[in-house]
Amino acid sequence: MTTAAIIGSVSGIVMTVGGVWGGQRLVEQRGGGVLWKGLAVLLIVGATVAGFLSPVPALPIVNESIRNLFFHVPMWFAMIMVLLVSVWYSIRYLREPSAQLDVLAHESAKTGIVLGLLGLATGSLWARYTWGAWWTPDPRLNGAAVAMLIYGAYLVLRGSFQDEQQRARVSAIYNIFAFAAAIPLLFVLPRLSGPSLHPGQTGNPGFNQYDLDNTMRKVFYPAVIGWILFAFWVAQVSSRYVFLKLKHDDK
């Protein structure tokens, strides 16, 4: 490993931890927040417009369809962030149980599922035009499908309990267990399993950091930040809705 790679991965970890910490603050925020919500809208709209209009380098295979980088990849980033937030809520729930933390973990996980499905849809559409098939047995695609199955199982598990406290505790355990057992592998497996068509893998041109030229970076990073903020926003709104419902039911 070179020094640059070490610095890169350390700063990646720092940014992820910071993102999870900040994400919790944003999800739990009540009132206000015009600034970051406005920023999310601005960044997503801006990145979408710029994503279609800005010049992109003409690379083999991904020519023009490389624009999917501005949509597909930020969705996965946002999914991972909001799922990490969900796992963190689950850990907090096990330390000091409260109905609030359970709702927050559940709604964050649901937001993650929605973003994952969006990521699958944009990827599939892209694959149809680039590879000629909606779905291929590629390690990355399989990994994404497994992640969606895991969170589907999480929802099924939640549905099979009558007792609320029991449901909250057991689903928090499954959330943590599944994340720890499967999600890291989704990053490791594609690197292990050899040839892949997915951009950025085994010499395919694409979303690899070395291929990102500077104009693309200027659109890509804002898009990532915008989608992550948007994910926290959705989680916030949906958890507020559930809290209101709980309050209403109590009366």
Added chain:
Amino acid sequence: MPVLLREISTLLAKDFRLEWRQRAALGGLLLYVGSTVFVCFLSFSLRGGTPPPPAWNALLWVILLFAALNAVAKGFMQESAGQRLYYYTLVRPQAVILAKMLYNTLLLTAVALLGLFLYTVFLGNPIQDAPLFVANLLLGAVGFATTLTLVSGIAAKAGGNGATLMAILGFPLMVPMLLLLIKVSKNALDGLDRGLSQQSLLTLLALNMIVGATSYLLFPFLWRG
């Protein structure tokens, strides 16, 4: 001997004794493996002989996967809530999960080896690198046991349709593991250079450790209810 080890060995002995007393469950498991292998044999004998290596590999893992699900599923589910409460007063939860994982590992290792034996007897033996194949099989048995033990505990908590829930919860978690296992066993079947399998084997080992450690940490919370 430290308390934890003593508790684990007592629980392990209890599990073996229970299994021996209720031989129906064990017999059912063996019959399950035997009959699936026999069905495979019958259907392939229609085309006169043994399946091609890829089909051989796929069927072996399907049989082992479902045998593992059946074997582990009864672990926590056959215990009543009263029994659990009784254990709770006697031993610490870490001992319960470690003993259960150890027991399931031993059970699945036996099932896997027996399954492989029957399978090679009936469907031929295309394996070119037997030591690697068996080592991978054992890693698979350990991996199935560690992953499914906590899952069966979770499914048992939900009550009702525990076995179905266990399949739903367990399968997605086992897919990454299965991908690695099937890849290495294909390499062993074809007698490819062992260096090609090294990384996957190491990942499997690391995965087993992660799963074991998270089960150890999470089980006390599951038990508290």
